[in-house]
Amino acid sequence: MVTITTAPRLADRRAAYNRPRLFVLSVLALVTAGVGFAIRSSIAGDLQAQLFDPIDKLRSAQMLGSVLGVAFLGFAFTIAIGSPLLDAIGMGRLLMLSSLCFVAGTSIVIFAGRLAGGPAAYRVIWVGMLVTGIGWGLVETVINPLTAALYPDDKTHKLNVLHAWWPGGIIIGGVLALAAGQFGLGWEWKLGLVLIPAAAFGTLCLGTRFPPTERAAAGVSTRQMWGEVLRPFFLLWFGAMFLTAASELAPGQWVDMALSRTVGIRGIWLLIYVSGLMFTMRHFAGPLAHKLSPVGLLWVSCALASSGLLLLSIANSPLTGLLAATVWGTGVCYLWPTMLAAASERFPRGGALLMGLMGTAGTLSIYFVLPAMGGIFDQAKIAAAGGEAAFRALSGDALNRVLVVAARTSFLYIAVLPAILLIVFGGIWLYDRARGGYRPEKI
Numbered sequence: 001m002v003t004i005t006t007a008p009r010l011a012d013r014r015a016a017y018n019r020p021r022l023f024v025l026s027v028l029a030l031v032t033a034g035v036g037f038a039i040r041s042s043i044a045g046d047l048q049a050q051l052f053d054p055i056d057k058l059r060s061a062q063m064l065g066s067v068l069g070v071a072f073l074g075f076a077f078t079i080a081i082g083s084p085l086l087d088a089i090g091m092g093r094l095l096m097l098s099s100l101c102f103v104a105g106t107s108i109v110i111f112a113g114r115l116a117g118g119p120a121a122y123r124v125i126w127v128g129m130l131v132t133g134i135g136w137g138l139v140e141t142v143i144n145p146l147t148a149a150l151y152p153d154d155k156t157h158k159l160n161v162l163h164a165w166w167p168g169g170i171i172i173g174g175v176l177a178l179a180a181g182q183f184g185l186g187w188e189w190k191l192g193l194v195l196i197p198a199a200a201f202g203t204l205c206l207g208t209r210f211p212p213t214e215r216a217a218a219g220v221s222t223r224q225m226w227g228e229v230l231r232p233f234f235l236l237w238f239g240a241m242f243l244t245a246a247s248e249l250a251p252g253q254w255v256d257m258a259l260s261r262t263v264g265i266r267g268i269w270l271l272i273y274v275s276g277l278m279f280t281m282r283h284f285a286g287p288l289a290h291k292l293s294p295v296g297l298l299w300v301s302c303a304l305a306s307s308g309l310l311l312l313s314i315a316n317s318p319l320t321g322l323l324a325a326t327v328w329g330t331g332v333c334y335l336w337p338t339m340l341a342a343a344s345e346r347f348p349r350g351g352a353l354l355m356g357l358m359g360t361a362g363t364l365s366i367y368f369v370l371p372a373m374g375g376i377f378d379q380a381k382i383a384a385a386g387g388e389a390a391f392r393a394l395s396g397d398a399l400n401r402v403l404v405v406a407a408r409t410s411f412l413y414i415a416v417l418p419a420i421l422l423i424v425f426g427g428i429w430l431y432d433r434a435r436g437g438y439r440p441e442k443i
Helices: 019-042 044-052 057-089 091-110 119-150 155-163 165-182 187-192 195-205 222-230 232-262 267-292 294-314 318-332 335-346 348-385 388-393 396-414 416-434
Strands: none
Touching: 019 044, 019 091, 019 119, 019 155, 019 165, 019 187, 019 195, 019 267, 044 057, 044 119, 044 187, 057 091, 057 119, 057 222, 057 348, 057 388, 091 119, 091 187, 091 195, 119 155, 119 335, 119 348, 155 165, 155 267, 155 335, 165 187, 165 267, 222 232, 222 348, 232 294, 232 318, 232 335, 232 348, 232 396, 232 416, 267 294, 267 318, 267 335, 294 318, 294 335, 294 396, 294 416, 335 348, 348 388, 348 396, 396 416
C-alpha cells in the first residue's frame, strides 16, 4: 500500500525519506515514458501504412500526427489538473495511477485492430494514445516537484540528471524496437514492451513513503501558490515553454518517419544517437548553468536547436543527417529540465502548480505542432507531386522523391520556433546581468 505522509519540520523534511529510492523510482517512471516515446516513433510508419493509408491515403500523415499528438494532450491536461492537487492526493497514489494508465493505454492501442475496423480503428488508437498520455502526464506531475523537494539547493543539476533518463529511456526503447524488428515481430509486439517497465515502477511504489512538496513543507498557502500564476514574468516563462518543448519533442516523434527517407538510414538510429548525446550531456548541466546561468544556457541551446532543424531540412546523406542530428540534439538537450528548474528557482512559492503548468505548456504546444507537421507534410507532398490526382498515381522512386521533399519541408518550418526564443532569452539574460546576475529565490 502506498503511504502518504504529512510534512515534518522544514529542517528535517529530507532526512525523513529514502532519497535514493525515491530518485530511482522517479528515474524508472521517466524511463517508461521514454521507452514509450521511442517505440511510438519507431512504429509510426507501420501505423500509417497498415491502418491509416487504407482509410485515407492523402491525409494519413495528418491522422498519424493526430494520434501521436493526442498523447501530449493527455499529458498536458493531466499535469494541469493533477499538479494543484498533488499535496491533497499524494505523490504515491498519482504515480501508481500513472502505471495503470500506461498499461491500459498501451493495451488499447495494441488490440485496436481487433476492437474495431476501418475509421473506427483510428478512434480506438486515439483513445489508447490519450490514456497513455495521461500516464505520462502523471509521471511528470510527480517526479519534478518530488526532485525539487528532495534537492532544493541543487535543482538545475538534479532535474537535468533525472531528465537524462528521458533520452535514456528512448535509447532503451529504440534498441528494443530494432531488436524486435530483427526477430520479425510486428508493431504490436514492439509496443507491448512498454508494459514491462510500467508494471515495474508501479510495483516499486508499494510501501514507499513520499514527502510533501517544497511549497507545502515551507508553509506557503494554496492561495499564495495560485497568486504566483498571475505574475507577468511567469506568464512570459510559460509562453517560452510552448516553443522550447515543440523544438525538442515534436521533431523527435517525427524523426523516424521523416528522416528514414531523406538520409538513407533508419531515423530511429539517429534518434538513439541523439538520445545518447542528451543522456551524457545532461549530467554536466550543473557546471554549464553555473558558468552561463540557466538563462544563458537556454539561449545557447535555442541557437543550436534552430540551426540543427535547418540542417535536418537539407540533410541528404547519412553523414549530413548525423551532423544535423548532432547539432539539433546538443541544442535541445537542456531545454526541458532547465526550463523546469529555472521556473522552480524563480517562483518557488508556486510549487508543483507552476512546475505542472510549465509541463502543460510544453505538451499542449506539441499537441498542436505534431498535427501541423503532418499537415505541412501532406500539403508539401501533394504540391511536389503536382496535385492530388498526380500523387495518387505515384509509386516507387517517384513517390519516395516526393516524400523526401515533404519531410524536409516539415523540419524547415519548425526551425522558426527556437529562433524566436533567441530574442526572449536574450532579453532575460541581459536583464539578469543588469541586476547583478541570476539569483534563485529561496523560501
